[in-house]
Amino acid sequence: MERLQDLAAALRGLGVRVGMGELLAAHRALAAVDAGSREEAYFALRATLCSSHADHAPFALAFAAVFGTEERALQGDPYEALGNLARAALPRVAVPAADETPALVDVDAVPAAWSAEELLRAKDFADYSDAERAAVRRLLARLALRAPMRRSRRTRATRGRGHVPDLRATTRASLRQGGELLERRWRVPTQRPRRLVLVLDVSGSMAPYARVLLQYVQASVAARTRVEAFAFGTHLTRITLELAGRDPDLALRRAAEHVTDWSGGTRIGASLATLNREHGRRIGRGAFVVLLSDGWDRGEPDELAAELGRLRRTAHRLVWLNPLAADPRFEPLTRGMRAAMPHLDRLLPGNTIASLEQLAELMEGELG
Amino acid sequence: MSLATVGDVERALVGEGYLPDRGLATAIYLAVALEQPVLLEGEAGVGKTEVARALASATGARLIRLQCHEGIDLHHAVYDWDYQRQLLAIRAAEAGGEARELFGREFLLRRPLLEALEADEQVVLLIDEVDRADDEFEAFLLEFLADFAVTIPELGTVTARRRPLVVMTSNRTRELHDAVKRRCLYHWIDYPTREREAEILRARLPGVPEAIVARVCSAVARLRAEELYKVPGVGETITWARALLALDPDADLDETLGVALKVREDIERVRAAGLLEGV
Numbered sequence: 001m002e003r004l005q006d007l008a009a010a011l012r013g014l015g016v017r018v019g020m021g022e023l024l025a026a027h028r029a030l031a032a033v034d035a036g037s038r039e040e041a042y043f044a045l046r047a048t049l050c051s052s053h054a055d056h057a058p059f060a061l062a063f064a065a066v067f068g069t070e071e072r073a074l075q076g077d078p079y080e081a082l083g084n085l086a087r088a089a090l091p092r093v094a095v096p097a098a099d100e101t102p103a104l105v106d107v108d109a110v111p112a113a114w115s116a117e118e119l120l121r122a123k124d125f126a127d128y129s130d131a132e133r134a135a136v137r138r139l140l141a142r143l144a145l146r147a148p149m150r151r152s153r154r155t156r157a158t159r160g161r162g163h164v165p166d167l168r169a170t171t172r173a174s175l176r177q178g179g180e181l182l183e184r185r186w187r188v189p190t191q192r193p194r195r196l197v198l199v200l201d202v203s204g205s206m207a208p209y210a211r212v213l214l215q216y217v218q219a220s221v222a223a224r225t226r227v228e229a230f231a232f233g234t235h236l237t238r239i240t241l242e243l244a245g246r247d248p249d250l251a252l253r254r255a256a257e258h259v260t261d262w263s264g265g266t267r268i269g270a271s272l273a274t275l276n277r278e279h280g281r282r283i284g285r286g287a288f289v290v291l292l293s294d295g296w297d298r299g300e301p302d303e304l305a306a307e308l309g310r311l312r313r314t315a316h317r318l319v320w321l322n323p324l325a326a327d328p329r330f331e332p333l334t335r336g337m338r339a340a341m342p343h344l345d346r347l348l349p350g351n352t353i354a355s356l357e358q359l360a361e362l363m364e365g366e367l368g
Numbered sequence: 369m370s371l372a373t374v375g376d377v378e379r380a381l382v383g384e385g386y387l388p389d390r391g392l393a394t395a396i397y398l399a400v401a402l403e404q405p406v407l408l409e410g411e412a413g414v415g416k417t418e419v420a421r422a423l424a425s426a427t428g429a430r431l432i433r434l435q436c437h438e439g440i441d442l443h444h445a446v447y448d449w450d451y452q453r454q455l456l457a458i459r460a461a462e463a464g465g466e467a468r469e470l471f472g473r474e475f476l477l478r479r480p481l482l483e484a485l486e487a488d489e490q491v492v493l494l495i496d497e498v499d500r501a502d503d504e505f506e507a508f509l510l511e512f513l514a515d516f517a518v519t520i521p522e523l524g525t526v527t528a529r530r531r532p533l534v535v536m537t538s539n540r541t542r543e544l545h546d547a548v549k550r551r552c553l554y555h556w557i558d559y560p561t562r563e564r565e566a567e568i569l570r571a572r573l574p575g576v577p578e579a580i581v582a583r584v585c586s587a588v589a590r591l592r593a594e595e596l597y598k599v600p601g602v603g604e605t606i607t608w609a610r611a612l613l614a615l616d617p618d619a620d621l622d623e624t625l626g627v628a629l630k631v632r633e634d635i636e637r638v639r640a641a642g643l644l645e646g647v
Contacts, residue, residue, distance in 0.1 A: 021550055025402065032401040033374065033394070040374055043394035051549035053409060053556040153439025154502070167451035168443075175470070179458035192502070225503070226542075277597055284541050306633065310597065 003066055004030070007045070010062035016055045022048060038067070121353045125323070126208035133212060137219070137248065139353055140212075144219035146360035147227075148194040148288045148368035150316075155187035162186030194316065194368070195226045197283050199275065201293030202259060203233040203266035209323045209351060210262075213292050216356060218243045218251050228282060232271035233261035238279065266296055268336055269303035276310050288363060289315040292350055294324050297336030305339040312343045317367045321350025321359065371400045371427065385571045386415065386422035387564060395555040396423065405513055405534035407498075407549060410557030413601015416537040419557075420494035429490040429533065434480040436501040442508065446518050448477045471522035481512060484532045491532040498548075499538040506545050513551050560602060562589050568602060569609050576609055579617050584609045587621050587647045591628060594643065600628040621647055 004026060008018045029044040042063060050059050120136055128136070155162075157169050169185035177183075198217045202210045214231070221227045221243040229240045242254040256262070275283070283289070289311060297304060312318045320340060324330055326349035332341050341347070345367060349355040362368075371377050377400070378393040388396070392408075396419070399406040408416045424431035434445055454470050461467045468474060478486065484493040498509070512518060516528035536552065538544055560568060562585050569581045584605055592599045600608075608627045612619055621644045629635050638644065 017546070019550065025404065025553075028402055029398050032398060039390060040394060043374075043391045044398055046391065047395040047398055047406075047553040047555055051546070051552075051554050052543075056556065152502075153437070154441065154504075155439075168449070171449070171451045171454055174455070174458070179462060181455070273595070277595060280597065281539060281541050310633070 004045075007062055007066045008049070010065050011049060011055075011058060014058035014062055016050065016058050016062075018049055022051075041067075121357075123353075124326070124351050125212040126351070128212060133215070136212065136353065137215065140216050140219040140356075141223065143353070143356050143360055144216065144223040146364055147196050147220065147224055148317075148363040149191045150194040150286065150368075152190045152192040154190050154192075156190050158186055158188045160186070160188075162188040164188070193224055193226050195228070195284060195287040196220065196224065196363075197228045197230070197287045197289045197315070199230045199232065199236075199272075199289065199291045199293075201233070201266065201268070201291075202231045202262050203296070204263045205266065205294050205296045206292075206323070207263050209292075209294075213321075213350070214252060214255065215248070217292075218248055218255070222246075222248065222251070228279070228287075229255075230271075230275060230279070231255070231259045232266075232268070233259075233264045234267050234270075235261060236271040236274040236279075237261075265298050266293075267299040268293060268295070268297045269299040269301075269305075269307055272307035272311060273303065276307055276314075280314070283314070285314055286316045287314075288317050288319075288367070290319050290321060290359065292321045295320075295322055295332070295334050295337035295340065297334070299336075301335040301339035304336055305343070308340050308343040317345045318343060319346045319348060319359065319362070319367070320344050321348050321355070323349065323351035325349045326351040326355065371397060373397065380426035381419070381422050382571070384422035384426045386418055387560075387568050387571060388419070389558075389560075389564070392419070392555055392557060395553050398553050399533060399535070402553075403531050403533075405536055405552045407536045407538065407544075407552035407554050408557055409538050409540055409554070411559065411599070411601060412539060413603040414557045414559060415602050416557055417494065417496055420492055420535040420537075423533070423535070424492040427490065427492070429492045430487060431492050431494060432480050432484045432487070432532070433494040433496060435496045436498050436505070438500055438502065440501045440505050444479060445505070445508075446479050446481045447520055448479065450475045450477050473523070476520075476523070482518065482526065485516060485518065485526050485528045487532070488529060490530065493532040493534045495534065495536040497539055498536050499541045499544060503545070506548055510545070510548050510551065513548075559592060559599075562586070565589075565602065565605055569606065572606050573609055573613070576613065577617055580609050580612045583617075583621065583647055584612065587644050588628065590643055590647070591638065594638065596629065596634040596637070597631045598629065598634065604628045 004023065008023055011018050025048040026045055029048045030041060033040040033044045035041055045063065046056065046059050050056055120132060120139065123132070155164055157166055164187040166185040166187045170181070170183065173183045173185060174181045198220060200210065200213055200217055202214070217229045221229050221240060222245070227240070228238070229243050231237050231239050237259045239255040239258055242258045243251045245251045308318070322337070325347055332338055332347065346362060348359055350359070371380060374394050374397045377397045378388060381388045381393070395406050398404065408419060410416055421431060423429070449471065454475050457468050457470060457475070480493070484491050495509070498506070513534065516531055517525050519525045565588065566581050566585050569576060569584065588600055588605045588608070604627065608624065611624050611627045615624070622639055625635050625638060629638065
């Protein structure tokens with residue numbers, strides 16, 4: 001049983017959440033199966049200690065570390081195969097050293113005066129100082145609260161006139177009147193947050209903007225439910241889980257470490273292909289999708305157009321925020337932007353707080 | 369049929385034409401032994417729902433299914449009152465009929481969860497596509513799964529006579545709450561290996577010619593290796609084999625591609641690349 005503790009410790013070391021409840025369940029599971037059989041113990045422990053598919057690879061690793069490897073047991077299950085040991089280990093190796101990640105300032109949030117905030121509103125993100133990036137956090141947090149809603153299938157009782165009759169309330173009301181049907185009651189649909197998907201370009205050309213925009217993405221994930229966040233350069237990385245949590249600095253650092261293609265090349269089409277194929281279910285239908293990118297793409301424009309078309313057909317709205325679009329002389333002439341234009345609901349600048357406000361207004365208003 | 373060992377579970381499911389892998393059989397066995405719900409996740413069409421059906425008919429248990437959907441609430445899942453009949457009863461009482469207890473069992477509509485609690489026989493409770501329900505319903509489920517009891521204000525608390533065997537499935541359109549997952553045993557159902565898929569075909573379509581099994585299985589394996597929007601599940605494999613049975617074993621796979629792939633871009637891509645040539 002001590003080895004079960006060791007296994008739990010090893011799992012926690014690999015980032016799997018193992019609580020007292022899981023441990024107790026694991027004890028009971030071991031007692032219930034044939035503990036002499038390594039295979040049964042393996043699957044019993046996996047079923048009780050893991051709570052998602054992503055936990056399986058760390059589990060195989062931890063199990064092998066605690067109970068030793070046994071070639072015979074390795075045959076049946078692909079998760080025990082050595083390839084996965086590598087897979088579980090690799091992302092950790094590829095994490096850039098702490099000092100390579102973009103310096104996320106640790107300045108104590110300076111309470112910015114209203115007028116200072118006002119000045120920041122129109123300032124281009126690329127011209128921000130570290131102090132300003134810290135100061136803008138409150139503004140971003142407030143902005144992040146504003147996002148699209150949709151009508152839910154759930155209804156709630158209303159005193160006024162709705163369009164779904166409320167038999168429950170009508171009956172109860174009539175009982176108060178001694179069974180006389182005097183009042184008809186109604187229900188109206190409730191509002192729910194619409195799923196918001198933020199896809200941020202972190203390639204080299206976006207570097208001046210990526211940091212503040214990542215702050216905005218982080219604020220959105222923290223502020224609302226049903227927000228999915230992705231970052232891409234040459235490939236797509238989901239950063240929703242990394243960005244969640246109370247401490248924004250920690251969240252940004254986690255996300256920065258998780259993304260391995262900071263400031264590299266751009267392959268928007270290929271990244272969107274991953275988004276469509278691997279995360280299609282997660283995004284689901286009816287999401288509000290926002291791409292934050294300058295549209296410099298080294299991939300095939302045809303692929304970009306095809307993937308954007310697919311995204312547009314499954315999403316509720318598709319909006320592109322392009323920092324370059326702030327320039328009045330901007331025309332979407334790069335190959336990437338030209339391919340993208342027909343599929344977009346709107347192209348917005350996205351280089352200042354004011355432009356993010358514009359996005360918020362659109363999400364709450366005409367595009368929501 | 370009793371499920372006293374992992375092997376028993378395996379045999380029971382195989383007897384129903386469902387071929388589980390060892391991990392799945394272990395998870396189900398533990399669900400029985402520990403009386404804990406089991407949560408099955410996996411891509412569409414790998415047979416998550418089918419597990420509950422096979423389990424129910426193998427053990428002779430009654431299958432009660434709660435299909436989750438957006439906006440599902442207590443009154444869809446547990447109970448509701450039959451308001452129309454209540455109103456009629458009020459009228460009848462006014463007209464001199466006997467007065468009846470309006471919020472008594474007579475006017476109670478049982479929905480799947482209450483049905484499962486009140487059943488006298490062994491029950492397999494399938495809570496299907498739980499990811500489609502919203503957070504509020506998930507919070508309720510959490511309570512329900514903790515003590516297998518619900519409280520109906522007018523009637524009091526109803527507690528399970530025997531704990532049902534609970535199978536939950538999720539398509540991962542969203543991440544379930546940690547608390548729900550922690551209450552469950554978890555198993556991820558993967559696409560079967562090619563050999564196993566062939567066995568599944570033989571089990572589900574007794575007497576199917578080996579030529580069809582080989583062709584369909586290798587075609588599906590090729591499609592799954594491809595980057596498609598929607599890869600075919602086991603359900604599609606079976607339908608494809610049935611399609612070939614209905615047509616002729618040598619029918620052109622490209623022409624019947626619509627059985628397995630449902631996205632136009634995917635079909636065009638597979639045809640353009642000639643992926644199924646020689647199968």
